[in-house]
Amino acid sequence: MATQYSFAGTNAREIAASVERSVADGRLGPGTALPPVRRLAEDLGVSPGTVATAYKELRQRGIVVTRGRGGTVVAHVPAVGSRRPPRVPEGVVDLAGGHPDPALLPVLSPPSEVSPVQGSHRGSPRLPALEELSRAWFARDGVPDGSVTFSHGTLDCVSRLLSTELKPGDSVAVEDPGFHHLLDLVPALGLRMLPVTVDDEGMRPQELGRTLRAGARAVLCSPRGQSPRGGRFTAGRRAELLAVLEGFPDVLVVEDDHNSDISGVPLHSLTTGGLPRWAHVRTASKQLSVDLRWAAMACDPTTLARHDGRLLLTSGWVSHILQETAARLLADPSARVLIAGAERVYTERRTALVAALARHGIAAHAESGLNVWVPVRDESAVVNGLRTHGWWVAAGQRFRIGSPPAVRITSAALPEADAVRLAADFARVLGESEATYGG
Template identity: 70%
Template sequence: MATQYAISGTTAKGIAASVEQGVADGVLGPGFTLPPVRRLADDLGVSPGTVATAYKELRRRGIVVTRGRAGTVVAARPAVASRRPPKVPAGLRDLAGGHPAPELLPHLVPPTRLSPGARSHRSTPRVAHLEEAVRDWLAPDGVPTGHVTFAHGALDLIGRLLSVELRPGDAVAMEDPGYHHVLDLVTALGLRTVPVAVDDAGLRPDALRVALRAGVRAVVCSPRAQNPYGGFFTAERRDALVEVLREAPEVLVVENDHASAVAGVPLHTLTSGGPARWVHVRTVSKFLGTDLRWAAAACDGTTLARHDGRLLLTSGWVSHLLQETVYALLADGSTRALTTRARDVYALRRTALMNELSARGIEARGVSGMNLWVPVRDESAVVNGLRTHGWWVAAGARFRIASTPGVRISVADLEPADAARLASDFAAVLGEAEATYGG
């Protein structure tokens, strides 16, 4: 029980470490109220200033938040504590993970020509032919390709850029609902999230304008297959967002095109509108394999220098073995054909479930990508109700900042033949909830 955890320490550093340990162990859960400064100071025999300094450090690192008279509480997404998804119970159909269908992924074959010996790749971190292949991949979609770099996945790149560009306490505009790992990453870096509402066309311009006027230093968004809502930028929405962004040219725009080849819709990129500071990042895990932790990014010159400068000081480069593997797959005709098939299959499965839900009067959002977002009144009731029918879906709380409740259903592995059964079970669960809660 959280109330039985005794915070210890005689210095600000020790007190902060004690609270952090309690959060990491799960003993002090999200929303737990820490003791008032003076009470904890009396209990530990230290000055109130020592406790206040400890709480300030915990706030800076995103572990706790202060809510005025409600006191200091453990953050909803603390920067320590595991945020791994719940383990799928035995016997349930997993529609929560968001992973691609295994049969629609190519076989991974390591390159036959391996890197010779022990040597540094810092002088030439990117394989030249893969760099050119990336330019050929991005340019037709209107992404400027004058500066290109690689990273160990989108989260790796986003985390590196935000840590270089921003300082703890700075604000970042985030999609709401949005990708939970990015939300957690921003919190872990000690940054503040400012929610920006989304719809079927992605970020809403009015909400983005409010965030910019609140002083955000960066905007993180998805141009298509927005996770979990499924929206994508239309040409009109892209143009409207570019106009809003012109009001804050110093803001870094991070565009995460995570589904790219299998999103099922064209790309209308913000980067073609001429923002001063920008990066467009693409990964291949959704259509080449989840174990390929590689990302390509195009960006402005300043962003390139800052990203690569920090990369040089850490891992140095992305494995050339990994780069050669990605290149071989991107250049393979049969793999490209499989990717096209995957794109079409995901669109079919997404549309099939949307139609079945709609036929039963259930609203669902998801015009691109692999997920559907279904607004509900009580997330727990729906998740637990569907569990009794053999389905496992994701509660929306992991994806939300200030938006209303919902659940995310991953359709990548859901055959159209199963969509009708899931929709019927969903309707039954909603009917049970209405009977319980009075509508």
């Protein structure tokens, strides 16, 4: 037995199970390095190939990741156990979660009565009224609405799409920096991530082309409100990306438009460019309710058939109670007024924080959405420093693969007066960290 790590096993399956147990019960935390293959093989009295096979299985299941010369380490959010987001310390303002302002969300109105049904809803999984509202929602922004379906949120939808389209070991082009839950999901499905650097206009075309030539079979991107950087596709960037994708007709392109009506910018969607394989997903959590686990997807007919075929075999359908609730909100004129007002407020708060930081010489990125991305030299120093001033922000590490360090600040519930105070504290912390760690 390997005493330092308490791993055991005489074959790859047993060794992988031993590592998994250590991760699940917390003995191995995120980022913990596993022993080199040859060392663990010697400790256990097995061949290096046996340990390498065990590590490969753990990678494919999203429990560990390999960082080249950095070795194999436990994933940031390993796909095992019941881990939860880090607890926000008491007495600080939470600007780390990426959540909307509750004061700008409509009140949910579930149906007061739900009549029993005969059998199940598998034969009619989508409420016609909500399907028509969803088609209108997409058509308003020019997204083709010929094939529309529902899921239990964006991550549920993307997971199903990738599971039906790709096999373990296939590659997916992802944004860097990108939405941390998607960056956790892809390796958990046994898929390889190929990072594509993003700027204020979204994915960079040259880098997307590089990943496609390297074998990416799917592309995950955000046309606006990109998390964490806030980028959005312009008309010019959309045209450049479509020109790159033209040479790869078999690649599935998935757009995550999670901010949609509250992003603060118009949509320039790749789906309007005649792509053979595509999906455009919109969730309700940011503009209707974080607890309304419903999303609508417009896509090509093949993608629809594959997605709904897998849905039919698993959960079967999205709860009609949820669908009825979503339909009521989408059709409610007062809710639409509230959403339009929320978009204005989010834009004002986002731009106010960027301007306040700029007055202290601090550059930030936030073209759309609910967050502000601030490049820094030392993430830990800034996060810990701001905590001492009463602010809780997110370290950029959880959003990055190879892009430079930064912190993400959720500006959604940050009034302008508080943005001014936060910017002053941010400048103070930067000065303190430079004095401590060098300029």
